[in-house]
Amino acid sequence: MGSAGSGKFGTYRIGKxxxxxxxxxxxxxxxxxxxxxxxxxxxxxxxxxxxxxxLEYYQKxxxxxxxxxxxxLRATIYRGRLVVETADLGEILGNLPTQYNTLINCIKKxxxxxxxxxxxxxxxxxxxxxxxxx
Numbered sequence: 724m725g726s727a728g729s730g731k732f733g734t735y736r737i738g739k740x741x742x743x744x745x746x747x748x749x750x751x752x753x754x755x756x757x758x759x760x761x762x763x764x765x766x767x768x769x770x771x772x773x774x775x776x777x778l779e780y781y782q783k784x785x786x787x788x789x790x791x792x793x794x795x796l797r798a799t800i801y802r803g804r805l806v807v808e809t810a811d812l813g814e815i816l817g818n819l820p821t822q823y824n825t826l827i828n829c830i831k832k833x834x835x836x837x838x839x840x841x842x843x844x845x846x847x848x849x850x851x852x853x854x855x856x857x
Contacts, residue, residue: 763832764829773819787849793810794807794810795807795808804819805824805827829857
């Protein structure tokens with residue numbers, strides 16, 4: 724099963740969730756007056772990154788960084804996606820799930836997101852879970 728979206732940022736809708744958990748239904752919510760402006764979350768917890776096995780860090784080292792490793796959300800789009808990278812060398816760990824694409828608006832407002840790896844491993848498939856803070 725797949726998504727019916729076009730893969731472009733303009734097609735993603737604002738979720739109804741509060742934007743504080745990786746288990747919510749969306750990143751932002753409408754402004755208090757229904758202005759359509761996305762409220763940028765201060766913290767997003769337990770985000771499972773996508774495509775970890777085929778991206779830069781795992782391809783280069785054939786392993787993954789451990790818990791508590793510092794990470795950041797790259798401020799530019801990479802191959803059409805927002806990505807999380809290591810804070811020290813800027814090596815890409817994984818794609819941010821598309822439900823978080825509204826964060827591009829937060830980045831354009833000057834917000835920067837950094838955080839830590841909360842879980843990683845290579846079994847059964849390479850995975851990285853992060854928490855990001857503004």
